[in-house]
Amino acid sequence: MSRIFLSSPDVTDLEEQYLVDSIRSGWVAPLGPQVDAFEQEMADRVGAHHAVALNSGTAALHLVLVSWGVGPGDFVPTSTLTFAATANAITYTGATPVFVDSDLSTGNIDPVLLDEIIGKLKAEGKSVPAIVPVDLLGRCADYTAIAAVAAKHGVKVLSDSAESLGARSGDVLAGSFGDAAILSFNGNKIMTTSGGGMVLTADKDLADHVRFLSTQAREPAVHYEHKEIGYNYRLSNLLAGLGRAQLARLDDMIAKRRAHRQMYDDLFAGVPGVEIFQRQGDEHDNCWLTAIVVDSATAEWTTSELSAALAEDNIESRPLWKPMHLQPVFVDHPRSVTGTAEALFGTGLSLPSGSALGPVETTRITSAIQAFFERWS
Structure with missing residues (x-):
């Protein structure tokens, strides 16, 4: 008897067509026309100005935080009811994740507790540069309340929308909330690129820096020149083709x-x-x-x-x-x-x-x- 999984990939002839087209184009390495098109189509879908396709949602979280200068000595409140990747990405920077409990009916981060813990941390002299609310199981967090908390305390918002593509909170689409948002295209997500993720933001400088870091922070020189630590985080052109077919469906x-x-x-x-x-x-x-x-x-x-x-x-x-x-x-x-x-x-x-x-x-x-x-x- 075959196993029935929680959320197995949903792949059709359309995905096969996009993959074959990508292979035949010769663009089989990271970057290429499928990546460019996938970024634009996803940005249009969620109403974001800029999108950067990466090889995982975790990479997306990590690079936004790095680009914001989050690091050792910083404290970053986030949802306690989430997958480990959210907390791991904060930890990669050297910062400390701070876990905030949930609203009972949705499981999403409790804005009242979020407000209280940021106030407490700041009263203790702690640095709180950003918060990372998580959209649980496809339900958007309370964006309105979170935005008010962030404005009150002057912190940036990185929205972890790994599970919520296609959802909305009022007029705000998942993937467009906050100073930046991330998506995941892991094999079990609402749509997949096998493995993959994306940063979405209205901040062009942030998008450019994430893109720069994701390709090993290579400077524009004929030889290999590096002034910053970079990461090998870009999405394959083949997988971007798969993502475009999935997005269409x-x-x-x-x-x-x-x-x-x-x-x-x-x-x-x-x-x-x-x-x-x-x-x-x-x-x-x-x-x-x-x-x-x-x-x-x-x-x-x-x-x-x-x-x-x-x-x-x-x-x-x-x-x-x-x-x-x-x-x-x-x-x-x-x-x-x-x-x-x-x-x-x-x-x-x-x-x-x-x-x-x-x-x-x-x-x-x-x-x-x-x-x-x-x-x-």
Whole structure:
């Protein structure tokens, strides 16, 4: 029985066509016309002035922070409920990530706690040059509240929109919020370039410096000349071709993920103690992953038990992100926590949501969950 993954790549003949065209063009190394076109098309899509395609979302986070001069002695507040890449990129610069807890209904960073921790750090004489809010599972963070906090404290905003391409918060599209934003095109994201990421910004100088650093910081000389430490972070022209095909299909892929969310909503309707995470107000989300939150006392079963039952049918599921402040590598880092992210980690479960899922796979998923209900009852 084949494995059903949370979010496997959704690839069609269109992607194959773009890849073949890229290979036949002779531009098989990093950079090239596909990269240029991909950057422009993505900038147009999200309403950003400048875009720089890189080989990962992590690289995008790292280079923005480096370009802003973030480094040792700096403290950078970020969401605790996120993937490690967010905190890792801050750490690469020598700065210290500061973990901020979540809003219960969305899992995104709590703006009140963010405001309080920045004020506390500054009162202690700490340098806080930037914040990195994260859009969780395809739901944009509260951009309006975060912008007010940033303006109050005079800090830059780097929006980690790795999971939210195609979503919006009011009139603001994911990828266009803040002084800069990043996207990820990892294999499990809403669209993929296999591996890849992008910086988007209205700041031309920032975009130029990120582009410069990403190609080993090579100076414009006939020989190899370097005045700064650079990085080998640029995106392959081949993978940019794949990204262009994926971007052309993005709206359709989002619609399929939204249909899967409705399937789960119908499936769990009336099940005591279970709710679809982020369901309320999700009309502007991209529904990258659909998750449930389970009150085990009411449901009389746990997410671990459902996950184990799905695993028996070779169906992947996964708890929500383990909060960064609980990770052994970051256990001694500063934080402002209330227990919300920890509670979501303990009660939340992400379910298969990819746009590549077809009727055969969704039937297997629903049958497995219904069989679990029957066994448990």
